[in-house]
Amino acid sequence: MDEEDSVGANKCPVCGSDPRTHPGLRFKINTKCYHRICEGCVDRHFSSGKAECPVGGCHVSLWKREWRTQTFEDLKIEREVEIRRRVTKILDRREEEFETKRDYDDFLELREELVMNLVFRTDVAATNRKLKEYAQANGIKTDPTDGPEPGAKAPRRKDMAPDAADQSGLIKGLKRIVIPEAKAPYDPFMGMPRTREYYEVKESYITRVRGKPAEAMLAGGYDFAQYMDESLLRAFAGLGVFIEDEMSARDNTAIPVPGPT
Known part of the structure; x- marks a missing residue:
């Protein structure tokens, strides 16, 4: 030409x-x-x-x-690169997610087979159906330009089986998902009982000091009564802690330093 x-x-x-x-x-x-x-x-x-x-x-x-x-002068290359990008975005799995190296190799072979089906227009409908089912089962949005189908609801992570790595069944050999145990909320008092035996907060104190109903006052995001109660709790939290006893217990457990011989 x-x-x-x-x-x-x-x-x-x-x-x-x-x-x-x-x-x-x-x-x-x-x-x-x-x-x-x-x-x-x-x-x-x-x-x-x-x-x-x-x-x-x-x-x-x-x-x-x-x-x-x-991007590319040859539209065939342009099309293949775009197909690979789309399939890889859906089937995005790493080697550490599989039980064995053989399982990961089988996954790579499966992904390449799906790519070639779309590139050479072989079983296009079946291939797209597999990708769509996998994406829906794993909560992956495949086409950002299209809205959801009428009446269709996107799957939520909390609705998925907690031990299923792939609910569609397309990918084999994935490790089971292990959900870590929930951590206990941080306790600044480190387990010390938060008793209020050293003081008592009365509504009359707050009203007399401010001259307003307690409901009309807020402090640091707390109701004013809660704020005062929390402040007093922290102020009196040290009562009942005996420093001398703790120091003697520490000294008794300390490793003795040998003297000069």
Whole structure:
């Protein structure tokens, strides 16, 4: 193909714009039908919302944001790279998630098989169904441009089986999910009983000091009575702790230092 034919092949299939007569003409492609049209046609056909691809005979519905600048000169390479990116985003597993190295190798072989099915258009419907079922079972959003199906609810992590690494059954050999035990909330008093035997908070104290009902006062996010109670608790928390007893107990358990011989 000579230079003139090459330039002619770059014409927009919709409006016929030619780079020879429109310097700076830029083209965009989409990752569904991979048709290539100029930016002007993208703006005219998709600025109002979702519409069909304007290339003759194509009825794929697209959003304007689905059109992007072409990366590779060969559209076949462009398509394969996009398919690999999409499949890898869904089947994103690491070696440490599998029981054995053989299980991980089987997973890589499965992923490559699914990629090749889409690249060479073999069992496309079955392959897409497997990917969709896996994504839905594992709470993965596959297409950010499409909204949820009517009446469909996205699965929530808390609704999934706690010991299932893949509920769809597509991937084999995954380790069982081990949920760690919940940690106890932090206790600044380190288990010391929080008794209020050293003081008593009365409503009359608060009302007399402030001259307002306790409900009208807040302090640090607490009700004022709660704030005063917490402050007094911390102030009196040291009562009943005898430093001398603790020091003697510490000295008795200390390792003696041998003297000079």
